[in-house]
Amino acid sequence: MPAWLEVAIRSICILIGLFIITKLLGKKQLSKLSFFEYIVGITIGDIAGSMSMDLDIRLTEGITSILIWSLFPVAISIISLRSKKFRDFVEGNSTVFIKNGKILEDNLKKEKYTIDELLEQLRKKDVFRVADVEFATLEANGDLSILLKRDKQPLTIGDVQKYVPEEKEPQTVIMDGEILDEPLATARLNRGWLKKQLDQMGVAVENVFLAQVDSYGQLTVDLYDDRIQLPEPQQKQLLLAxxxxxxxxxxxxxxxxxxxxxxxxxxxxxxxxQQLIQKLQPFLM
Amino acid sequence: MTIGSQVKQSLANMKAIHATLQQLALTSTNEEAQRAFHEAMLETEQMIAALKGRISTLEREEPQYKGM
Known part of the structure; x- marks a missing residue:
């Protein structure tokens, strides 16, 4: 067998193997790499790379190494799920940096954090005055989480309005001009309703790139032709009026x-x- | 415009409100909203009935405007 053919076969097999391993390691790694997982990833990649190129390495040895490197983190994550103590040991604990608005210098020293670095992290979170922070903690993955003092927290709708009704997630009912039946059923609607709504707007299903239904059954559409202006749904405002x-x-x-x-x-x-209007106003806003 | 036709217009408006409330009650996926809309719908039904009663009284008093 010529060398190039062996390299090709090895590379393809390793590619497939790596794909399976990454599936096995799960989604968590992508979003939240701990230092350990980061190094494991690099090492697996390095082993796979040299295995596919270097014909001196025997396949059995390479595969053993890859399996150990990939199964070890899986084992660790399975044990971590079971035991809190083990989890704390592996993933580390968070360290409190600011408590009751006061910086804890000892904890900063323990994590080898200078005050400049702390200020930098705070600024990244749009906090320029340390006095505005009630509580801040350094997470195990190195992020700084902060809780602002009550009077510095951003205004939410709950602060203004006493009663705010829940709003469910909107359902996407048309994609690329095709009606999606499952989300439509989740919104407890059907094709007949959708057709009627589209007729009222004067558009055909084929011309709709995306259509969503909110939790009040209001339909919003995006057309392929961006020059066409469609009105916003006004049913609720009209009802209130x-x-x-x-x-x-x-x-x-x-x-x-x-x-x-x-x-x-x-x-x-x-x-x-008047009472009715007062009662329905939160839903109709 | 006589008062009779004004009340009739108001009745039509109430019926439109009733229909919209009914539609919203049916198409909302949020249970709380559903209930609120449904209760409001039932209340408007009472109001429509009261308005209808008033209209028939008006028609009896001024039969020349009947059916307008």
Missing amino acids: SMKKAEADFELFSLQTNDAEAKQMYEQQAKQM
Whole structure:
């Protein structure tokens, strides 16, 4: 067998093997590499590289080495799942740097962190005044997590409005001009409904690049032709407006009528409508 | 415009609100929203009934505007 052919066969086999190993190692590695996992990854790559090129290395030896290097981290992650103590030992603990707004110098020293580095990390999180920080901790993977003081935290909708209804995730119902039935069923809608909505907008399914339904059953579409302007869904705003109109109507009628009974009826209706508007307002915003 | 036709317009508006509430109650996936819309829908039904009663009284009083 010529040398080039052997290299080719080896390379292909190792490629497939590496693909399986990376699947085995899981997704976690991609997003959150610990130092150990980082080194393991590099080493596996290096072994695989020299195995495919260097014909002096026998396959059995190379494969043994790769298997040990790849199965060891898997074993460690399985044990880590079971035992908290082992996990702390392998992955390390977080170190508190700022507590009750005060910097803990001893912990900084323990992690060999200078105050300049701490300030730099804080600035990366858009914090320029240490006094704004209530709590900060150095995570095991080297990230700094901070909790701002209550009055420095960004404003959320919950601070402004007492009651905010939940909003479920939107469902993508059309992709590349094709209707996706499963998300449509999750949104408890069907093709007939979708067709009707698209007809109302005046677009055909084939021209829709992407369409999503929010948790109120409102459809938003993106067309292939970007020059076409489609209106935003306004159903909820229109409903709120017509409810306000109804309330105003009732108040007007109650002022106009001379019949005492009708007057009372209208007044009561106006009040009822006002309560209804108040109740529905959070949903219709 | 007579008061009778104004009340009828208001009734039409109420019916539109009722229909929209019903639609929202059916198409919302959020249970809380569903319930709120449904309850509101039931309330508007009562209001529509009251308005209808008022309209028939008006028609009895002024039969010349009946059916407008």
